[in-house]
Amino acid sequence: MVRKGHTGFVFKVALMGKILVTGAAGQIGTELVERLCSRYGRENIIATDLKFPHVPECEHGQMDVTSRDSVDEFFREHSIDSVYHLAAVLSARGEENPGRAFDVNANGTKNVLDASLRSGVKRVLIPSTIGVFGPQTPKRKVPVETVTRPVTMYGITKIFCELLGEYYFRKYRLDVRGLRLPGIISYKSPPGGGTTDYSIEMIVSAVKGKSYTCFLRSDTRLPMMYIPDAIESIIKLSEADGGKLIHRTDFNVSAFDFTPGELETELRKYFSGFSVEYRPDERQKIAETWPSTLDCRAAVDEWGFSPRFDMSRMVEDMVRNLSDQSSPAGKR
Template structure:
């Protein structure tokens, strides 16, 4: 350590010449809204990379024993700024992953609460990140686009006029994060995810039919879809979503031309997904009864253009629709068996 302080250039040259390994400190990561759609799986994924105790899951919900046993879990209310400050200081947090949000269909049922959680909560965490010089990741969504946006494909930069409070709040988050990056140098990073599909029960998103169909078909043999059979939407398996998040967080700042990127894996319709599932479950029955979520889906991208993410930080999906269906049937069967 004394030599490193005295002759830093000599030490760097020695490392280059003799290949001496200098341990890299793992970041301390706080995940807000951790018991939502992505939080628990994200914590498992990042704990595998950075160590169990370096990833802190948080929410305002009482966790299950499995969540508590898997790693650190704390209470965190994103509307309580002083409480968040205390967590960051006491746990020496380096990175903040902000998942707390009300999703599209749920947000439309309680707009005032969605404004508080999605917009006021965002104000708190971004100011927190600025104050403590944190790297902050905030997910965005296909819902950040609207009926005036090109839908097939939807490029990274285009008109955004969403018609849900969820989408409005995500556009607000994107612009606020970019402003804090340019104004204060905040290391803000954001990915616009398509529908993310995992074995967890659906959480109130418009794309969640692609999760619900597996649960209902495997439990009851039939599913009633709330979207029309030809409604095309971009999707990805949670495995690809978490890998994209992790690779993006680790990407050097100098590689990032933007602070907000589209990412995706595939696009399909309920009819196409049903056709793939029927290869495993030929007797499945599906009916269609579109509801208010159809209007939301009709305003969203059909195909996402993520060429900029592929170019700038070498994003590349691994799970296609065939892999997705086989994975989901296996994972949902295991989840159903475990719940009995």
């Protein structure tokens, strides 16, 4: 198959089987599936999740990653070439139900890797997270190799997934890749219970003309990225020349960083009367264990990570899109 890349040049995609996405109904999965459909053809994409609030415009099905039998069956019944494994329970929700987070994130990932191995899948991409860092990790410009001793079940299971992916690569030559995403900001589908969700909630409140109560302190600085850059990064890493990768499953990526207070100030440029009250809850403790800024050099050097959106362009784009959605025409 010959396709035109978004940069304009023509490249070849050798697809024998299909591309499977797990967790496809989530915040990132919803937009990744759309992008994969436009890049590789919707007939080549299979979206799976527990349920779909919005039916994707490609083949889709139910697959619970915690059920080894149903994962094996799904892989047996479909000819799958590569996998984007997004099914997960995120940081804040994981602390509400650590057992479930362990089952989905750790056992689910092992089930998907084993099924991939058995059915000859060529590549598995698993997003990791800044949640793999912990209180002993330095705060600023954190490199890939650093102290990773997370204190949440989410972080513990995600660092396990990074290491498991590396293990399957070294031992079985299964091409597993991954990148540590920061807080992802998007407007098409709601966030799934992470500690950086406040940023989306704050922007949505401002656009709706409501005040916002923030669950983090106003000076809590965290790394972030806008969804178009997250999607392009995932695809770029997946298409990168494997021979040039020194790292595999743990690339740091982030486009900008800000505090809730700085986001509030940026939003006042559009909504002068917007106000935020700060009432930190247990999610503040999680945020305090994460770095404020990341060193993304490995991703830049090894596969050309190059985000396009800075914070102010992200806010401008979010405000425009959310305003369009809530206009009478957008509601039709």
